Amino acid sequence: xxxxxxxxxxxxxxxxxxxxxxxxxxxxxxxxxxxxxxxxxxxxxxxxxxxxxxxxxxxxxxxxxxxxxxxxxxxxxxxxxxxxxxxxxxxxxxxxxxxxxxxxxxxxxxxxxxxxxxxxxxxxxxxxxxxxxxxxxxxxxxxxxxxxxxxxxxxxxxxxxxxxxxxxxxxxxxxxxxxxxxxxxxxxxxxxxxxxxxxxxxxxxxxxxxxxxxxxxxxxxxxxxxxxxxxxxxxxxxxxxxxxxxxxxxxxxxxxxxxxxxxxxxxxxxxxxxxxxxxxxxxxxxxxxxxxxxxxxxxxxxxxxxxxxxxxxxxxxxxxxxxxxxxxxxxxxxxxxxxxxxxxxxxxxxxxxxxxxxxxxxxxxxxxxxxxxxxxxxxxxxxxxxxxxxxxxxxxxxxxxxxxxxxxxxxxxxxxxxxxxxxxxxxxxxxxx
Amino acid sequence: xxxxxxxxxxxxxxxxxxxxxxxxxxxxxxxxxxxxxxxxxxxxxxxxxxxxxxxxxxxxxxxxxxxxxxxxxxxxxxxxxxxxxxxxxxxxxxxxxxxxxxxxxxxxxxxxxxxxxxxxxxxxxxxxxxxxxxxxxxxxxxxxxxxxxxxxxxxxxxxxxxxxxxxxxxxxxxxxxxxxxxxxxxxxxxxxxxxxxxxxxxxxxxxxxxxxxxxxxxxxxxxxxxxxxxxxxxxxxxxxxxxxxxxxxxxxxxxxxxxxxxxxxxxxxxxxxxxxxxxxxxxxxxxxxxxxxxxxxxxxxxxxxxxxxxxxxxxxxxxxxxxxxxxxxxxxxxxxxxxxxx
Numbered sequence: 001x002x003x004x005x006x007x008x009x010x011x012x013x014x015x016x017x018x019x020x021x022x023x024x025x026x027x028x029x030x031x032x033x034x035x036x037x038x039x040x041x042x043x044x045x046x047x048x049x050x051x052x053x054x055x056x057x058x059x060x061x062x063x064x065x066x067x068x069x070x071x072x073x074x075x076x077x078x079x080x081x082x083x084x085x086x087x088x089x090x091x092x093x094x095x096x097x098x099x100x101x102x103x104x105x106x107x108x109x110x111x112x113x114x115x116x117x118x119x120x121x122x123x124x125x126x127x128x129x130x131x132x133x134x135x136x137x138x139x140x141x142x143x144x145x146x147x148x149x150x151x152x153x154x155x156x157x158x159x160x161x162x163x164x165x166x167x168x169x170x171x172x173x174x175x176x177x178x179x180x181x182x183x184x185x186x187x188x189x190x191x192x193x194x195x196x197x198x199x200x201x202x203x204x205x206x207x208x209x210x211x212x213x214x215x216x217x218x219x220x221x222x223x224x225x226x227x228x229x230x231x232x233x234x235x236x237x238x239x240x241x242x243x244x245x246x247x248x249x250x251x252x253x254x255x256x257x258x259x260x261x262x263x264x265x266x267x268x269x270x271x272x273x274x275x276x277x278x279x280x281x282x283x284x285x286x287x288x289x290x291x292x293x294x295x296x297x298x299x300x301x302x303x304x305x306x307x308x309x310x311x312x313x314x315x316x317x318x319x320x321x322x323x324x325x326x327x328x329x330x331x332x333x334x335x336x337x338x339x340x341x342x343x344x345x346x347x348x349x350x351x352x353x354x355x356x357x358x359x360x361x362x363x364x365x366x367x368x369x370x371x372x373x374x375x376x377x378x379x380x381x382x383x384x385x386x387x388x389x390x391x392x393x394x395x396x397x398x399x400x401x402x403x404x405x406x407x408x409x410x411x412x413x414x415x416x417x418x419x420x421x422x423x424x425x426x427x428x429x430x431x432x433x
Numbered sequence: 434x435x436x437x438x439x440x441x442x443x444x445x446x447x448x449x450x451x452x453x454x455x456x457x458x459x460x461x462x463x464x465x466x467x468x469x470x471x472x473x474x475x476x477x478x479x480x481x482x483x484x485x486x487x488x489x490x491x492x493x494x495x496x497x498x499x500x501x502x503x504x505x506x507x508x509x510x511x512x513x514x515x516x517x518x519x520x521x522x523x524x525x526x527x528x529x530x531x532x533x534x535x536x537x538x539x540x541x542x543x544x545x546x547x548x549x550x551x552x553x554x555x556x557x558x559x560x561x562x563x564x565x566x567x568x569x570x571x572x573x574x575x576x577x578x579x580x581x582x583x584x585x586x587x588x589x590x591x592x593x594x595x596x597x598x599x600x601x602x603x604x605x606x607x608x609x610x611x612x613x614x615x616x617x618x619x620x621x622x623x624x625x626x627x628x629x630x631x632x633x634x635x636x637x638x639x640x641x642x643x644x645x646x647x648x649x650x651x652x653x654x655x656x657x658x659x660x661x662x663x664x665x666x667x668x669x670x671x672x673x674x675x676x677x678x679x680x681x682x683x684x685x686x687x688x689x690x691x692x693x694x695x696x697x698x699x700x701x702x703x704x705x706x707x708x709x710x711x712x713x714x715x716x717x718x719x720x721x722x723x724x725x726x727x728x729x730x731x732x733x734x735x736x737x738x739x740x741x742x743x744x745x746x747x748x749x750x751x752x753x754x755x756x757x758x759x760x761x762x763x764x765x766x767x768x769x770x771x772x773x774x775x
Contacts, residue, residue, distance in 0.1 A: 160745045168698060172691065173489060177742045180482040194602035194693035218604065218693070257600025
């Protein structure tokens with residue numbers, strides 16, 4: 001019988017981490033002693049404090065104010081990793097994704113680890129539901145891949161994976177069905193915060209531990225939230241821009257207004273550049289994670305403005321759409337002074353890394369979908385806590401901040417960037433060509 | 434076109450009605466779903482699952498009821514899902530604005546609406562009726578094809594939803610919203626009771642009054658109805674107004690369950706409403722169908738999906754099942770009409 005205390009978990013995490021470090025010493029040499037997570041959190045605090053004190057760039061300040069970024073940024077958790085975990089590049093397990101059939105190197109499999117084999121009461125079958133949106137989206141398939149991989153390591157876990165097809169009401173109904181079926185645990189990837197709070201509240205009221213992945217819900221009683229590193233994403237886009245160019249005319253391709261990804265990434269980016277007078281906001285589009293919309297908006301912007309120097313993109317899909325439009329218009333080198341239009345991206349899809357290698361996209365802040373396994377482990381620990389077998393994991397489970405990826409190695413405000421060849425965690429299919 | 438055979442039961446017609454019911458394939462489909470559900474899953478007939486089922490029926494059922502009335506006239510309303518969200522958003526935004534005018538802050542931090550909920554609901558209903566009337570006037574008087582008119586409304590309302598909310602959700606956590614979304618009257622969720630009330634009212638009007646019967650006349654043969662002295666345009670407008678009000682009520686029930694309203698919600702639900710009306714036997718060409726049969730369609734649709742969900746069938750396969758059931762329903766409905774006519 002597996003009975004876990006948090007101390008045991010931490011000890012095993014440290015042991016597994018140490019084992020995982022052995023073959024990757026060359027990568028580790030790049031990491032600062034205190035870890036990239038801590039460095040980035042310190043920079044987040046620095047730029048956030050400066051932006052709160054004042055934002056001298058009026059155009060940036062106006063956009064920041066109009067979309068109410070402060071409300072979102074102030075409540076987005078920034079903090080230490082659970083149990084003092086320190087992530088270093090190179091850590092994690094390699095496997096074939098059960099859904100995508102792609103080879104995956106998952107970065108955080110050593111975070112809050114569970115040993116392979118039956119969990120908790122080995123004579124009991126634990127039924128866990130994972131509901132998310134988008135079996136047709138590489139990022140989300142990868143999320144499901146990691147969750148299913150973790151579940152498959154434990155023979156007494158039965159995982160049901162349901163795609164709610166971006167219908168929040170349907171996701172609520174799925175959760176209600178699992179409540180009726182008296183599931184042992186629920187893990188969800190909510191698209192939007194507001195509508196998913198009530199179903200989570202109902203699950204918790206029914207005594208079912210519930211864990212959200214990546215995005216948040218409006219529930220205040222949710223068992224745990226496995227949070228991504230949106231703040232570090234937008235921050236690093238801003239740091240790169242400041243490092244590479246003291247001025248520039250920016251067009252924005254953003255996700256849905258009100259989504260956590262847009263609010264935190266774009267807000268953090270604006271916080272970093274908000275006190276540099278040389279940046280202008282030329283155009284601001286919401287392309288809702290759709291490559292085709294990002295293509296169209298960028299094509300429109302290229303018609304409207306002859307002096308675009310920066311394309312800020314809240315996600316990888318947007319960046320690829322923007323790049324396609326810029327290439328099709330033959331405008332890659334049409335920034336003032338004949339310079340290349342700088343393309344800033346998030347999400348470390350393999351095709352984005354390919355464009356970084358080629359010098360077309362300038363940087364990407366990794367936002368890994370490979371966190372589903374943490375959700376499964378967290379919900380198992382909550383079930384264990386309910387059964388009195390172990391302590392519950394923390395309510396906020398921060399995932400490690402990841403360093404940005406650039407074509408050449410750089411040091412930007414203490415962050416050692418990694419090159420695409422040093423990044424084994426990219427997701428999605430290999431890009432052709 | 435007569436509504437005979439599709440009408441609601443009355444005391445004098447109870448016998449033939451029940452006999453007709455037993456001959457109806459959709460009734461047997463529902464019986465089969467429940468039988469298979471109870472035999473294959475220990476959870477299917479539990480109180481918790483039946484409660485889920487009733488709540489699921491409420492929203493799609495309300496949308497489908499409005500759609501049925503429009504379909505009876507030989508028109509279609511594609512704007513219902515966008516309108517159900519729009520009407521609630523207008524209610525919240527208008528009350529928040531009114532609050533600012535009189536110096537009261539009804540939209541508090543975190544975009545939570547803290548003003549009078551009844552007023553929001555009233556404005557939502559009025560908005561539903563108003564937008565329905567605009568759709569109806571466009572179709573009946575300006576002679577715009579209903580598909581085009583309501584497609585334009587759908588697109589415009591989706592846009593308005595974003596404009597009015599600026600992409601941010603509004604939280605609706607008042608006791609009245611909680612009551613509509615979560616409370617029960619005995620074993621029946623309030624939302625389902627609201628659906629039943631609307632259903633009874635529509636059955637009484639559409640199948641129990643001369644004016645209601647005119648929807649069938651218009652859908653069956655509009656020219657004949659016109660020559661018979663029926664002011665068809667007015668009734669077409671009325672059908673869209675009823676559809677708008679049903680959409681607004683569905684919006685209130687829907688957002689009360691989610692305790693929030695958000696611009697992108699309920700995308701594509703207009704197709705579900707059409708599907709349910711068709712499964713219930715309403716003809717897309719008009720003149721055939723009834724709110725009562727839409728209830729049966731709603732139950733069959735929701736119970737079937739619920740059974741698939743209980744079995745753990747993925748949503749892709751659920752969509753496939755909807756498509757197959759829809760094709761079968763249309764086919765069976767055509768066959769049974771041919772049989773009645775012959």
